[in-house]
Amino acid sequence: MHNRRNSLSQQVIETVGERIRSGRYGPGEKLPTEHELIEEFGVSRTVIREAIANLRAGGLVTPRQGVGVFVSETPFTQPFVLEAGGGGVLAEAVAVLELRIALEVEAAGLAAARRDGETLKAMGRALDAMDLAIAAGGEAIVPDLAFHRAIASGTGNYHFVNLFNYLGEYLVPRSRLNTSALAQESRGDYLRHINDEHMRVYEAIEAGDSEAARGAMRLHLVGSKERLAQGAG
Incomplete structure (x- = not known):
């Protein structure tokens, strides 16, 4: 179950990350709400929160307490992402x-x-x-x-x-x-x-x-x- 959750989280990370890099979500723009992301991807709240935490660690997004999650103003530095290897x-x-x-x-x-x-x-x-x-x-x-x-x-x-x-x-x-x-x-x-x-x-x-x-x-x-x-x- 944990491995499946990681796989789903990685899918969300890749999709949202690509939208940020392509400009679909521009610098400073608010991301869809947690509920909207759950509906779009068909995953649990835990998966979405893990994905957002990963994107935050990579410098792509910035949460604002009580307001939402926003694309960082300078999101295009190379993020650190912990990914599973092939072993x-x-x-x-x-x-x-x-x-x-x-x-x-x-x-x-x-x-x-x-x-x-x-x-x-x-x-x-x-x-x-x-x-x-x-x-x-x-x-x-x-x-x-x-x-x-x-x-x-x-x-x-x-x-x-x-x-x-x-x-x-x-x-x-x-x-x-x-x-x-x-x-x-x-x-x-x-x-x-x-x-x-x-x-x-x-x-x-x-x-x-x-x-x-x-x-x-x-x-x-x-x-x-x-x-x-x-x-x-």
């Missing part, structure tokens, strides 16, 4: 983890150097929520995302937050794969292992130790990559 879902998940390593290791270091109480509280809430989700037998995707989003916010650099929000569920491989099976662990053991790694990142950020935070985040993400690579071999 399948597993290869894509590994590729996204490599991107995350490059970004989130430094984000952890910055969050440690600039640590504040709100960041630590948000991380702590996410750790607790993940423990509860694991105990309930869930996948704990939402608290996992919340933990990493708190670190992105803790950098004090909104570009990290914007890119994090753009990537969304791409950040969590188990939203598309049975990662515990690939790692040859029970789901509960697999998720507890992940949250133990989160805790080490939290402790380093709490201590204000940037190098330790970078190291803990690298171990976490490289470990995730290696667990996926087991299934690719």
